Amino acid sequence: MANIQQVAKLAGVSVATVSRVLNGQRTVSAKTRFKVEQAIEKLNYEPSMLGRNLRNSESRMLLILIPAITNPFYSEVIKGIEHIAISSNYNILLCETDSSPERENIYFDLVRTKMADGIISMDPAVNTETLKVLAKKHAIIQCSEYTPDSGIPYVTIDNEKASYQAVKHLIQLGHKSVAIINSDEKYLYARQRMMGYKRAIMEHGLELNDSYIIHTQQLGFEHGQQAMRKLLNLKERPTAVFTVSDLLAIGALKEINSQGLLVPNDIAVAGFDKIDFSNMTNPTLTTVAQPMYKMGTIAAEMLIAKIKGQEVEDVILDHELVIRQSTLG
């Protein structure tokens, strides 16, 4: 594989000139540029990013930290990130942490060792302390889940409000016993969504019932099923369930169905995220739409700005309650 020296030699110019042509500087005369281009063509030369990156001290890689690649919410955000990345000449280093600290550390090393120019963390289970330390010397953005007052810029939505609205919707349909399937409250979004749930319950003069509050370890169909099973085993089962993720909701739906009950007649269900699947269930799922793609694009833009040394502001995006069959019938 040819290198810049050989191109320079063949073109009869210096490496500096070749580099100038490569980088589109206009201080090169037309004839010289032509000669160089000819040489590049003839040698089938492609500049090595290894050399360039070392010299420029950048990798042009963006590290994306997600807990699980199989959750469509993340896939959709990644699509957005990739769109911006590619148009800014960055590439995406996809890292699935499985919420494991060791894995996470391996990935953090990528930025420490200059293999990545910055990080978009979407992992709620991320080690905040490490992240904060890292953020002092490296460009880091949090997306969806964030750490208040950490100084790490973030994009997210108003989880409390979104949750409040979803639960309010259920209550306004006449439901008096509304359950929530939440994830672990060590995560901020889980706490925020719980607050929204409680606020809706209180404001409408309903009673908080601890047995209507279920926590799951992770966001997955099976966890939704299990949680729903618990709810269905109650003497007084709820007539509506709000889940903190569509995956959970779909699992819940499944469980309700397999016990011979009907959604929404016997139990209404609302989810969160508006992943594509949520429109394919039977009945279709009422859910809080998160602007996933947009969240991705904004996170990427913020990160790239940060890498360039610019200051960036936190962003809170709009969500929207999408009412479908699972609460209306």
Added chain:
Amino acid sequence: MANIQQVAKLAGVSVATVSRVLNGQRTVSAKTRFKVEQAIEKLNYEPSMLGRNLRNSESRMLLILIPAITNPFYSEVIKGIEHIAISSNYNILLCETDSSPERENIYFDLVRTKMADGIISMDPAVNTETLKVLAKKHAIIQCSEYTPDSGIPYVTIDNEKASYQAVKHLIQLGHKSVAIINSDEKYLYARQRMMGYKRAIMEHGLELNDSYIIHTQQLGFEHGQQAMRKLLNLKERPTAVFTVSDLLAIGALKEINSQGLLVPNDIAVAGFDKIDFSNMTNPTLTTVAQPMYKMGTIAAEMLIAKIKGQEVEDVILDHELVIRQSTLG
């Protein structure tokens, strides 16, 4: 950020010695090693991958080409790839082509410019000619979709047989009119699955009916819905449908439901892939299980071997027909 020179200076040794400590060579005396480690500690030194990669002429990145990140089939394969990658000290460069040649070319450049050490292509729409040329100088593996006799090693399953078995299953349940929702037959897997379909039909003395063969542009719910709509509009609608992807099957299921028909009583449905969601539909989906995770691990192992300059053999993995409610009730 400290570099190796500074570490050497502080430790009172040469850079060579520091490098030896870094790379765990045992030709360093215990005291020297200790001094170096102290210096590393004190300076908070992390070796730059940019320097190391340039010197070693490798990037330790594996490029994964997929058409769409939102298809869970790919997510699952990626999980497998990542597992192997991480344990071999590689990282994953995720590239979604959207089946666009320009995008693809941008990504191919990553290997040409040394930003990636090899490619796992899972994109059926990949430009085979370019890929073949590239494969002469770079490590490339095809995963799932492949190009026979191209010299590019691949991991896949026996699509013809898998398809044959699925359709045979439907026929043995008594169905006389079995439709297929296939994707574009410019893809090999689509042609192979079509062959399996036809073989099953013929071998059982049924008649091939062109109107029972539907092609979709892409693999997505909506495409499955649309295709199903066409089938339901036929004067004599089929009593069973085999789709070439679970996503299509789920879309089909949806369409059947919304027209007030029942699966499997009115129409039986079988899918392909066994994505997680296929077990969450109502009814649950009969499908051909592909060993997605394993496919990923094997593809990664093959690629890494190839990068090391080893010869690798093509691999055909086992599939399995998983019979569930959508064909049995």
Added chain:
DNA sequence: TTAGTTTATGTAACGGATTACATTTCTTTA
């Protein structure tokens, strides 16, 4: 024509590691 600009090109240092080869130091053994 000459000094002063502007434009084009070249030279060489630099980024940060690895490693072949050279050299020094330490052991071992006669």
Added chain:
DNA sequence: TAAAGAAATGTAATCCGTTACATAAACTAA
């Protein structure tokens, strides 16, 4: 104790671009 061999460490080239600075060439104006 000297010579030989083994072990530890150092020197400097190398990977491949980019760019500050130096120089040369071309042009402008007087």
